[in-house]
Amino acid sequence: MIIANASGNITADAKVRTVGNNKVTSFMLASNSRFKTANGETKDETTYIRCSLWNNKEAAKLLYRGRSLNVVGSFKMNIWENSDGEKIPSLDLRVSFFQVFGKNEKKEIVTETHTAPAQPLTEEEAKQTEDDLPF
Numbered sequence: 335m336i337i338a339n340a341s342g343n344i345t346a347d348a349k350v351r352t353v354g355n356n357k358v359t360s361f362m363l364a365s366n367s368r369f370k371t372a373n374g375e376t377k378d379e380t381t382y383i384r385c386s387l388w389n390n391k392e393a394a395k396l397l398y399r400g401r402s403l404n405v406v407g408s409f410k411m412n413i414w415e416n417s418d419g420e421k422i423p424s425l426d427l428r429v430s431f432f433q434v435f436g437k438n439e440k441k442e443i444v445t446e447t448h449t450a451p452a453q454p455l456t457e458e459e460a461k462q463t464e465d466d467l468p469f
Contacts, residue, residue, distance in 0.1 A: 338427060340365050340383055341404045348387075348397035357391040360384070363403060363427075386410075387429045402435040 342365035350359050363383045370376055385405055387393055397403070407429040413421050 335408050337406065337408055339404070339406045340427070341402070342366065342381075342383070344397055344399055344401045344403055345382070346399050348394040350391045350394050356389055359387040359391060359394045359397065361387075361397050363405060384424060384426045385429050386426055387432070393432070396434050404433045404435070405429045406431040 340363060342363045345362040345364050348359050348361040350357055352358070363385055365381045365383060367379050367381070368376060369379070383405075385407070387397075405427060407427045410426050410428050412424045412426055414424060416422055
């Protein structure tokens with residue numbers, strides 16, 4: 335399992351949807367980096383990270399557009415179909431821990447830390463985990 339840590343700003347208010355018996359909070363995180371090119375020019379680059387937070391629908395009220403956030407989680411490969419019927423691969427981050435920064439909607443400066451409950455493993459993931467055991 336690969337664990338990732340990313341910081342950035344939320345691009346739009348989080349949305350909660352139901353998948354089976356689980357509630358999933360989804361949001362997009364924009365993470366900015368600055369670097370110099372070989373000819374000395376400074377460039378800015380933004381990486382967009384699709385995030386999902388399982389079984390913590392109350393967190394959605396903290397995850398609104400523009401909010402600064404740090405997330406920790408594991409990657410999950412998804413394939414979705416666009417309107418033309420093409421299959422599009424997507425690498426998403428399943429958030430297991432997040433920390434919000436800055437002002438909340440009441441304009442109070444806060445730092446809040448939250449741990450998400452674990453998402454249940456699919457049968458395929460459980461089998462992969464069993465196959466990875468050295469005994």
